[in-house]
Amino acid sequence: MEAENKVTEAAESMNFLEKIIEDDLAAGRVPDGVVVTRFPPEPNGYLHIGHIKSICINFGLAQKYRGRCHLRLDDTNPAKEDVEYIDSIKRDIKWMGFDWGIHEYYASDYYDQLYEIAVRLIKEGKAYVDSLTPEQVKEYRGTLTQPGKNSPDRERPIEENLRLFEEMRQGKHPEGRYLLRAKLDMASPNINMRDPALYRIKFESHPRTGNKWCIYPMYDFTHPISDAIEGITHSICTLEFEDHRPAYDWATSIDGIEHAPHQYEFARLNINYFVMSKRKLLQLVKLGLVDGWDDPRMPTISGIRRRGYSPESMRDFVKRVGVAKVESVVDFSLLEFCVREDLNKRARRVMVVLDPIKLVIDNYPEGKTEMVEADNNPEDENAGKRLVPFSRELYIEREDFAVNPPKGYHRLYIGNEIRLKHAYYVTATSYETDADGNVTLVHCTYDPESRGGASADGRKVKGTSHWVSVHDAISAEIRQYDKLFSAEDPGAKTGNYLDDLNPDSLKVVTCAKLESSLRDARPGEYLQFMRSGYYMADSKDSRPDHLVFNRTVTLKDSWEKMKQKMGLK
């Protein structure tokens, strides 16, 4: 009940985009009252957590106002784009739980219309074919502080422009020879308005249009017109496009374009200890520093999925981050909080001993195995129970026994009684060590009256350990991931983000002992290894005969601090 109230309260607080939409709706500025947004990725790479924010905003807004959100692949640069990316983008959006229905569009769908509009602009004297070289174009553009100057071709006769543009389309001119430009204002303080390029020549085969075109429209021309064609009401993008808004408004006000959508900008998502730029992510992959785009340490959606983050937790994260225009850096701990909060409710609890030592119960019958009942999830009464084999010889966590227990240590030590989770109370009696003095085995006795983990006389113990029966244990490879970078802002100090790579971002545990129910673990199932963290079987490498688990996130760990206080570390 209380949780519901909180949600309601949070929903009452609107972000600036919601305010704009509600104002527009109230003022009747939205045709038929149907809000139409779009998510427009360029298919030139894998989607990452930054895109998750955009996906949630665009699809979320459409959902909230009962409108629709289009998926539009912004495929106007065939040199950089690939179908491989289109497939991954669609898969990732679906995984996030959003659906564009029939509204799957491509900027390339509009090439014919775009071409016609360009021709019309030429006819109206509003666009011209420029023969300046790329270097000259740059030179003529001026600088941030100095105005540009007009190209000598700016006053080229309309007929000649028409002929040249047609020849460009027919492939009669090499790349870079000509450029179709809008005739705006070379002296504009906004560089984007200094006669922006509309079309460039590119002899590049397109994934969808093949070799039909050898001229391709530029973003500033394509995007606003695509929005207009699709009837987008609110075109939402990131802050760096603010300077392009005048160009956007120019394009949507071209004669003959009926519908004039508006562009709004929000701050992109930044998270400390992460790099988000496609260039850097690509470099990490190419240098082999990670195991591909879907490495569980990568901030890509495919990496996040493989690591075991849930889409629900990602949506919650975006909601908590909020939407604003301030450039900000969200704390990684918020992400982890959201993941833990969601997984706590749904992850099946299992017992896994990561760093085992043997525990022998001297007064427990040899050769006997009994099944103890264990909750699958104490947070979910519908999760049911399972039976776990218990016997005389068990594995427990090395950390759960101390020869010289410091004050505050309430795990196993000689003379101390603890509970074996779901099973019995045991009291340590002696231990054995190897030549180096490392504990190899602990002897204990158990209280047969404490079956199920509670004693008949009601006495309490302070510690509870998880365990795995030696005879029934299975093995697996466990990959414990940590931050990929050890600096909040990778590269801030040295200028090279690779200098801040965390050398310990992956630790592989091979000696772990797992309860036998994990034999059937499959990718997609959320697991909690009790007292350790959340884990998921690896979708790439885990096989029935060689199980591999990825650590999604550790449990919140106050034990680490405790250890420091006690001088154990």
Place this chain on the structure above:
RNA sequence: UGGGAUGUAGUGUAAUGGUAACACUGCAGAUUCUGGUUCUGCCUUUGGGGGUUCGAAUCCCUCCAUCCCAGCCA
């Protein structure tokens, strides 16, 4: 040094002229068959300076800081 934007606890986000708040983090404590969860409490905030006003995070002026823009990328 042109243009565009943005400054609210450590972090993120609310409050649009009327008692500055929520979440995360951190720190205490309680509960607990996970040193998890849950619960309670605490810490810390309007970039600076002026002005308008009974009253300013909010309006005005000014200064400062930060981010974005000079692709035939998106």
